Amino acid sequence: MDSARALAARGFGLTQVSRALNVSRAQLSVYLLSSAEWQDRRQKPNHNDAELISRIRHHTAELPTYGYRRVWALLRDESQQDRLAIVNAKRVYRVMRDNHLLLDRKGVTKEQRSHNGRVAVAESNLRWCSDGFEFNCDNGDKLRVTFALDCCDREALDCIATNGGSSFIGNPLRRRQLMEQIATL
Numbered sequence: 001m002d003s004a005r006a007l008a009a010r011g012f013g014l015t016q017v018s019r020a021l022n023v024s025r026a027q028l029s030v031y032l033l034s035s036a037e038w039q040d041r042r043q044k045p046n047h048n049d050a051e052l053i054s055r056i057r058h059h060t061a062e063l064p065t066y067g068y069r070r071v072w073a074l075l076r077d078e079s080q081q082d083r084l085a086i087v088n089a090k091r092v093y094r095v096m097r098d099n100h101l102l103l104d105r106k107g108v109t110k111e112q113r114s115h116n117g118r119v120a121v122a123e124s125n126l127r128w129c130s131d132g133f134e135f136n137c138d139n140g141d142k143l144r145v146t147f148a149l150d151c152c153d154r155e156a157l158d159c160i161a162t163n164g165g166s167s168f169i170g171n172p173l174r175r176r177q178l179m180e181q182i183a184t185l
Contacts, residue, residue: 004028049095052087056101067103068093127151137163 007017008028018025052075059074060066066074072092079086096102121127132146147159 005031008032047091052091052095053099056092056096056099060101065103068096071096121152124150124152124155128157 004017004021004023005028007021008014009032014025014028014032017023018028055075055078056071059071069089072087072089075087075092078084093102127150128148129151130146130148132144134142134144137143141163143161143163145159145161148157149155150157
């Protein structure tokens, strides 16, 4: 923006400068028309946090389990009684975070279970899975194949192929497999 202001001050057109340097023409004209003592107030304000830190430490010394919201409420009440400027809650959070005064977050840490893509079963005939595929034949029919596998040794227990139905037909296969398992009990 400074180079754009310098070029515009030399007499180059605002539109040409803004297009060449890819800056806002409206913002450039605001800068050029502003007075010499004008300051951009959007810069980060310099707050002296030492006094605020001492006030926060005073309140957390009573009970160290106070979180930033309760500390902010206490500071707000104190500021109203003493006719001081009220402190913003976000500022209280920032100061407490930067000075390591925040409480540890509650939460149950779940133990991450690693999954490598294989279902581990110790014995055969305990857990099964089913899958299927479908492809188009030359005459336009769809051939659907569904099969059941044993998760332990990946043995194909049964399969069924058909060209009827609108999706995989695992139900007859599952019914037959279930009946076989009941018969073995």
